[in-house]
Ligand SMILES: NC(=O)c1ccc[n+]([C@@H]2O[C@H](COP(=O)([O-])OP(=O)(O)OC[C@H]3O[C@@H](n4cnc5c(N)ncnc54)[C@H](O)[C@@H]3O)[C@@H](O)[C@H]2O)c1
């Protein structure tokens with residue numbers, strides 16, 4: 694049995710359009726409604742036939758949904774929930790895909806009864822945005838973290854778990870606070886570092902921009918991919934997950950200072966020991982078959 698029969702997706706960019714494509718592929722019987730605030734995105738979504746109905750306003754897209762997924766930047770999740778609240782059917786479950794969770798849960802809780810809310814975060818994505826960037830296999834073999842709210846209905850969480858599993862994801866549950874701490878170090882800090890290093894390289898007066906582009910080999914090139922990620926999305930993530938990111942940044946700065954000192958004092962053992970430990974982490978990720986985040990991996994499996 695399908696976990697939901699009428700799904701509404703608000704925000705039809707990379708993640709929303711990937712969910713739509715994956716639902717079409719894995720649950721073809723599901724009716725899909727959609728809405729995006731940007732008329733050009735709605736036009737593209739219609740041309741791509743992402744949904745059965747694309748509504749020009751958010752309320753109209755949710756009136757008969759049994760699952761509504763908010764796929765908009767983190768800062769827009771609360772405001773969109775407030776707009777759709779009067780049109781939500783009483784038994785509809787409201788979820789989201791935001792990259793940070795505690796502030797999202799608070800924003801949703803302020804406008805929708807707890808019973809209906811099951812926040813989620815598919816830990817899968819690329820540096821690209823918009824409806825054309827999505828692909829059906831984005832969630833295959835990737836984690837989707839659910840952060841059920843206090844007072845939430847466990848049956849609602851179980852149905853959402855079944856939905857994400859149908860899309861090919863593995864599901865874990867944790868508190869929003871723990872999610873935000875873990876993702877601060879595994880996703881948010883790496884993006885901050887990538888934005889910084891690419892910014893530093895482009896600001897150098899002694900090395901030209903064309904030299905940076907010309908000689909960017911593997912390592913720097915990987916940073917430029919991450920630093921090409923959507924500015925609106927990441928502005929919102931850093932503002933929403935402020936405390937956890939600042940905590941991780943503090944630890945990172947201390948570790949960086951220790952490395953700086955090791956280089957200054959020629960402490961090769963310290964450098965060698967750290968690089969040996971970090972190499973083991975990379976090898977552990979590969980052994981667990983988790984090194985499939987690259988966009989071409991997903992597309993090749995569409
Ligand atoms: N990009 C990733 O790698 C990734 C991965 C996992 C989760 N997420 C999360 O998914 C969400 C969407 O990210 P994305 O990568 O799909 O972004 P995107 O920019 O590709 O799509 C977001 C869409 O939301 C629309 N939108 C913005 N405000 C709106 C509003 N008020 N009402 C209706 N539509 C609105 C935009 O027009 C845009 O089409 C974000 O919360 C992000 O944190 C992103």
Ligand SMILES: O=C(O)C(=O)C[C@]1(C(=O)O)C=C[C@@H](O)C=C1
Pocket residue numbers: 791792815816817818819820879880881919922986
């Ligand atoms: O692979 C990428 O491009 C990503 O940045 C994906 C990534 C991540 O950091 O892993 C980015 C943000 C999300 O919330 C989840 C996934």
